[in-house]
Amino acid sequence: xxxxxxxxxxxxxxxxxxxxxxxxxxxxxxxxxxxxxxxxxxxxxxxxxxxxxxxxxxxxxxxxxxxxxxxxxxxxxxxxxxxxxxxxxxxxxxxxxxxxxxxxxxxxxxxxxxxxxxxxxxxxxxxxxxxxxxxxxxxxxxxx
Ligand SMILES: [Zn+2]
Numbered sequence: 818x819x820x821x822x823x824x825x826x827x828x829x830x831x832x833x834x835x836x837x838x839x840x841x842x843x844x845x846x847x848x849x850x851x852x853x854x855x856x857x858x859x860x861x862x863x864x865x866x867x868x869x870x871x872x873x874x875x876x877x878x879x880x881x882x883x884x885x886x887x888x889x890x891x892x893x894x895x896x897x898x899x900x901x902x903x904x905x906x907x908x909x910x911x912x913x914x915x916x917x918x919x920x921x922x923x924x925x926x927x928x929x930x931x932x933x934x935x936x937x938x939x940x941x942x943x944x945x946x947x948x949x950x951x952x953x954x955x956x957x958x959x960x961x
Contacts, residue, residue, distance in 0.1 A: 825855050827937075830898035831929045837863035837878065838900050844868060850901040852878035854886055857893040862886035879913040887920070894921040900929045906936045914944040922947070 830853045838851025843866055850866045864881030876884075879899060886894070897917065901907040906928035909917065917924055917940055924940040941947075 825859060825861060827896075827898065827927050827935070830855055830861065830896060830927060831900060831935070833861050833863055834878075834898040834900040834929070835931075837865045837882070839865075841865035841878065842867045845870075845872070848901065850878040850899065850907070852882045852900075853898045854879070854882040854894055855896045855898075856886060856891040857895050858891065860886075860891065862889070862891070877910060877913050879909045880916050883913075883916055883920070892920050894924055896925040896927060898927040898929065900931070902931050904930070906930045906934055908936075908938065908943055911944075914940065915948065918944055918947045918949070 833853035834851040836851065837853060838849050841849035841851065843849045845868050852864045854862045856862070862882045862885045864878045864885060866876065866878045867881060868875045879897060882897070894917070899907065899909060908928055909926065922940060926938045926940060926943065927935060928938070929935045
């Protein structure tokens, strides 16, 4: 018998991202993106881009899915699907790559456009030389 984790393939994940995309709030860019993030536990968390008049508050679909998952207790992810319009499938922006790297450096990334074109990457391919905070030993300060 197959476990739950293997039941969510690329097609299913892309389909979930397409559904999520319908809830995008993108009145400014008119560029609606959907994402579906698969946790190691087999759960799927979806997100859509959410824009704001104050552009700095805009959140990408990938991070929204990630934040939903992490706030639900998930911290280990296997794969994310991203669906957006365009001639070529779009990849996550730099901020999203770093956000995803925080939890799952080995993440698989499946990018699809609306015409069914799919490109697959690993997060390590898209974010070489990534940043990870490491606590460094510091000298205790003396206030004398
Ligand atoms: Zn992004």
